[in-house]
Amino acid sequence: MSRTLLIVKPDAVERNLIGYIVGRLERAGFKIVEMRMLTLDETKARSFYAVHEGKPFLNDLVKFMTSGPVVLMALEKENAVEDLRTLIGATDPAKAACGTIRQEIALNIEKNSVHASDSDDNATKEIAHFF
Ligand code: GDP
Numbered sequence: 001m002s003r004t005l006l007i008v009k010p011d012a013v014e015r016n017l018i019g020y021i022v023g024r025l026e027r028a029g030f031k032i033v034e035m036r037m038l039t040l041d042e043t044k045a046r047s048f049y050a051v052h053e054g055k056p057f058l059n060d061l062v063k064f065m066t067s068g069p070v071v072l073m074a075l076e077k078e079n080a081v082e083d084l085r086t087l088i089g090a091t092d093p094a095k096a097a098c099g100t101i102r103q104e105i106a107l108n109i110e111k112n113s114v115h116a117s118d119s120d121d122n123a124t125k126e127i128a129h130f131f
Helices: 012-014 020-025 041-048 058-065 080-086 103-104 120-130
Strands: 001-008 031-038 070-077 115-118
Touching: 001 080, 001 120, 012 020, 012 041, 012 058, 012 070, 012 103, 020 070, 020 080, 020 103, 041 058, 041 120, 070 080, 080 103, 080 115, 080 120
Parallel strands: none
Antiparallel strands: 001 070, 001 115, 031 070
């Protein structure tokens, strides 16, 4: 068993899509082991996205991620990180595979509805960042 972090981003909370996302996760075999709703402050959002320091989209991304509540979840499953990345699809919904969460509900490359850790190391760090 391994763990990964999922964030329901503000665009999905705003459109009442928390239940849709939880349903997709549970049907795919993920166990929700921690779950919390909150509005990120700028410090927390910037430190979470520190890896993107210097990228042109960082300021907009921080503004978006602090614009409303998010739902944080630690998820458990065999091969959790890779399976969740497959389930959510590519960063840009226009390029996301058919049937992935982002292809179905994301609005654009920024407002792409969900975050998922991209490696086991980052999953451990990201879960510790919030729980
Ligand atoms: P992820 O791991 O698939 O979430 O993608 P990244 O780690 O590359 O980017 C983090 C987040 O930054 C994405 O989920 C988007 O919300 C946002 N983002 C990534 N690339 C772009 C971009 O080119 N433009 C904008 N506006 N936002 C982006």
